[in-house]
Amino acid sequence: MSAQENLQRLGITLPVPTAPLAAFELWVQSGNLLFVSGHIAKRDGKPWTGQLGRELTTADGKEAARLVAIDLLGTLQAATGDLDRIQRIVKLTVLVNSTSDFKEQHLVANGASELFAAVLGDRGKHARSAYGTAQLPFGSCVEIELIAEVSA
């Protein structure tokens, strides 16, 4: 199935990304690699704030990571014009706003990893790192950046 068919099946509408307010780009392509900026978790159009281990549970974090993945797919759609030009999600870096006691960053990250696999199939399977940050921009609970390979 195509990425669009999978998105329809899952009932997901991709957002159109908005340009960053600051002096950077949402993505830069070099050769076949697309480097996508860190995207923070949002809910109702605002940063989804809170720290894992304090205000938020692992289930909250996993849902937040899933929402970030949807926003990242929106950015990949804008960058490529067609998600089926994505040859591979190469690498995810999943940053989880964590207290010094929260140890389930990998379970939070699964919210994003599972969505990429559901939408892109084998092309969505990626290398990954997940870890706990002291804080994130705007107090958001999760931030994810990625590298994708696109067809020439």
Added chain:
Amino acid sequence: MSAQENLQRLGITLPVPTAPLAAFELWVQSGNLLFVSGHIAKRDGKPWTGQLGRELTTADGKEAARLVAIDLLGTLQAATGDLDRIQRIVKLTVLVNSTSDFKEQHLVANGASELFAAVLGDRGKHARSAYGTAQLPFGSCVEIELIAEVSA
């Protein structure tokens, strides 16, 4: 304008980088991609220490990020011999030494992002992630790594 002309206009003299004390390199090139090691903030030749949200303000952090960007340009100059061989600053990762309450890592990062744009123009516009670390080597307040694309 060339990068050198921009540097002159801004009154910036690039430092000559010193080799790391430890068992790693300041940069490694693979294909057209130059991977530059994390550079920590320095002032008067010593690590600029302190944590954002404790001893340092957002304005301090932004200035520290600008100084790191100057050091990174010094390293890029040493790596390429000519900054105009830089085709693109592809990706910045900006690590901000943060308390668990400091939420303006993106504003700190702008200190670096804006300098790259000022010196390299459109070639300086990059993808970016910024987040809060629990600490940084030597207690420095900001560390930045980058990936650049160089001409063959």
Added chain:
Amino acid sequence: MSAQENLQRLGITLPVPTAPLAAFELWVQSGNLLFVSGHIAKRDGKPWTGQLGRELTTADGKEAARLVAIDLLGTLQAATGDLDRIQRIVKLTVLVNSTSDFKEQHLVANGASELFAAVLGDRGKHARSAYGTAQLPFGSCVEIELIAEVSA
């Protein structure tokens, strides 16, 4: 000397990596670049837990980083079939589970950097970033990801 000869000389037997439990891969190759997922420190087959600055010393962390590097070499062996196909360790990112007061992430990271140089010689010399995370998956003390260049 070949990587295998160096490993024998050092008395190191590489582990065979196990597939991740979650929805991601141990590595993904794109072009000549191999992106290897974050590997956490293990001892006796279990996560080596603890925070630098609290339960663990810099020496502990350096030994943990060395053990992670051995696991990463096991993964590189599995990914390439022959470590001598590794042209270069391009970049290490060393995440150190740190209190807000621990400032020797660079010394911890040396445990990994020195092993790569010992096994792979000049091909093991890499760009690097090291920093302190608020926590890591499973409470592990060190996590390392890397990018390597492999021959075509």
